[in-house]
Amino acid sequence: MLRIGYVRLRDARSADDTAILKDFGCHVVRAEEPVEPGSDEQAVLYSILDFIGEGDQMVVTRLDHLGHSTRNVLRVIDRLEARGASLFVVEPELCSDGEGGRALRAALAAVAAVEPVWAGRKRRRAPAAEEIRALQEAGVGPVEIARRLGVSRMTVWRKLRALEA
Template sequence: MLRIGYVRLRDETSAGETAMLKAMGCHVVRAEEPIPPGVDEFAVLDSILDFIGPGDQLVVTRLDHLGRGGRNVLEVVERLEQRGAILFVTEPELSTEGNGGRALKAALQAVAALEPPGLVRRRRPAAAEEIRELQQAGIGPVEIARRLGVSRMTVWRKLRAVEA
């Protein structure tokens, strides 16, 4: 089982969260850097959700690190569920495993139902032409993914589609 820590860097207290996740036994800790407006602010989280596998665990210090509202958090929980992975939150201690997981998901569904529409986070669609142009400029797939706010797999798929 792989334990992946995820933290959103906002201020100096975020460094303490990174250290705490490492101390909790996370094999990898990924941090979401503050980004300029207009760029996918959850690019690192999206790449984790594309990579995480069955039995793996995503560890966060707080639920609000996963999205702007209940719908966003519910979307992350459902994506983890589809991948066979588990969410573990340290403050308060919550997990999507077992009966507590069903209760957490039900609570998130209730909160999401009360939220006004429009808070749903959408992934930025990556244009194949834009990816191809960056590749032709000598930029590698990892850097292309970072610049466009998409996962590396998205970059590879788009490049494969263009070549075909």
């Protein structure tokens, strides 16, 4: 059985997670570096899911390393099981094998059922008043400004009103 560790490097604690996974007996530890917005945020995770074989085990220190929502975590577990592999979480100690695995899946499914669909999505950035003013000065109307910036017309009107005040 091959143990593959996975960690997302986001904070000081994440750097310690790499050592924890090595001490836990992981043969390989792969780390997800912080990425620029718009790129594939979990490319390393997906490469592990494509590589992992039957009887292997993916190990993480915490469940939140697998995704921003419970649905994402369930998708990862599904992909592991489809490959004949399992998941082991160090803190708290959980495994996707056997009876405990069924209980883990049931608990995650229950949480996912009540979790808002938008959980984990990033909120869009409100446009700066200067952006709106520049478009208005260029002769673009409020409706077209709203369409170009991906906001409501009311947002454009509020920002313009705030600039006039």
